[in-house]
Amino acid sequence: MVLFIGLPDLCDWRGRNCDRKVKDSNVGRMSNEARMSEAAKEDRSKIATSKQASAASGVHSASLEQFGYVWNESGQLRCKKTDAPYQFDAYNGDKAKNQERYEALGDLITEVIYDKLEAAGCKRIFVPVEASEDDPRGFFFATDDAWDNKVGLAVLIHGSGAVRAGQWARRLIINESLEAGSQLPYIDQFKRRGFGVVVLNTNLNRAPDSQGKLQYIEGNARPEEHGVYVWRHFILKAKAPRIVVVAHSAGGCVAQTIARTFEDDFVERVAAVCLTDSMHSSPLDERTQSAWWKHMLNVSQNWVTSCRPVGAREKRRFGGVLCASAGTPTHEETSWKAMGSVFEFIDERTSKPVGNGSERGASNDLPLKKARSEEETDESSNGVDASDDGFEVLGSTIADE
Secondary structure (H helix, E strand, O other), X not given: OHHHOOHHHHHHXXXXXXXXXXXXXXXXXXXXXXXXXHHHHHHHHHHHHHHHHHHHHOXXXXXXXXXXXXXXXXXXXXXXXXXXXXXXXXXXXXXXXXXXXXXXXXXXXXXXXXXXXXHOOEEEEEEOOOOOOOOOOEEEEEEOXXXXXXXXXXXXXXXXXXXXXXXXXXXXXXXXXXXXXXXXXXXHXXXXXXXXXXXXXXXXXXXXXXXXXXXXXXXXXXXXXXXXXXXXXXXXXXOOOOEEEEEEOOHHXXXXXXXXXXXXXXXXXXXXXXXXXXXXXXXXXXXXXXXXXXXXXXXXXEEEOOOOOOOOEEEEEXXXXXEEEOOOOOHHHHHHHOHHHHXXXXXXXXXXXXXXXXXXXXXXXXXXXXXXXXXXXXXXXXXXXXXXXXXXXXXXXXXXX
C-alpha cells in the first residue's frame, strides 16, 4: 500500500494549481475582466439556484438543465441552446474561472449519476449501519437482489479523487458520454448475466454532522476502509457463490486490501478480478506464502494503457498479474475501451467452479452473454479533473517487475 502515499494530494495539487494566472490584454483589459467577473457571478448564481432546486425536488437532471446542459439521446452532454458539446473555455482563456465552472458542473454530474444509478435499480445504502440521520454518513449502491442472488455478485470500485459511485472518469462523462465515463454500461452487462451489483463509493469519506460541520465518516474515512467496511457488513453475508470485482486505477489498491483482509472469502468466492490500469502494489513478502495473493494471480487480469489492439498481451506488472492492452494510451479511458475484453474474461472465468461456492446453493449454469465492445475513439483534453490525474503518468511509465 506504500505505493499510493501522497498520490491523492498530488491530484489535488494539480487541480488547484493548474495555471490560474489570468491572461492580460493590452486593449480593453478592465472591461474584459469586468465582463468575465459578471459572467462568473451569473454562473455561480445558476449553480446556487440549481443546488437549491435540487435539494428541494431531488431531481438533479433539472438542475443540470438550469446550468444550461442536457443529455441527448446518445447520452452525450450538450448545450441546451446550441446543442454544442461542453466548452471548457467560457471565459476567454481565464483558466481559473473556467476550472471553477468545470468543477461546479462536475458536482452536478455526481448527483446526476447517483440518480441514474437509482433509475437503473440500485438503491442507496447508508454507512455506518448504526449511524443516525444526524451523524456523518456515507453511502454506496446495490441492486435489490445483491444479497440474495445465487448466480453471482459484481463489485465495482472506481479510482481516486473527484469521482464517486457510478463513475469511472468524470472528464469522459462531461466530454464524451455516459457510456464512456460512467459505470452504467457495466451494471447493465452484469444484470444481463443475472448478477447482483454493488457499487462502492470509496471517495466519500467525509459528511456533515448535526451542526453542518464536515467530519470523517466512522469506519469509512479512507477508500480502503470503505471497501473493507462494505465487505464485512454486507458482502460477506451475501448468498452469491461467485463474486466478480472490477476496479479502476486506485480501486485496485482497495481490491487488494479487501483480498488480504478477507482471505478465506476471497479465495472461496472471487471468480475474477478485472483491473483497468490498476496501481495495486506487489506484496513481496507474501508472494510465496499468502493464499489470497496466489488466488489473485490465478483470477486477475489488468488492462493497461497501450497503443496495441485491445486484449493484446502485455508484460506482467506488480508481481506477476496478467496484463493485456486496454486499447488506449489514455489512463481514464481504459475501463471504457476494454469493456468488451473485460466481459469476455469474466464469461470465461465465471463458467468455472470457484472455491466451495456450491455450498451456498448455486448452480454453475450461468446465463452468459457476450458484451459488446466499445469502439468510439474521440479524445478530449478539456478541463483538469482530479479524478485520476495522479495515476495517469505512473500507469504509463512505471517499470515492469
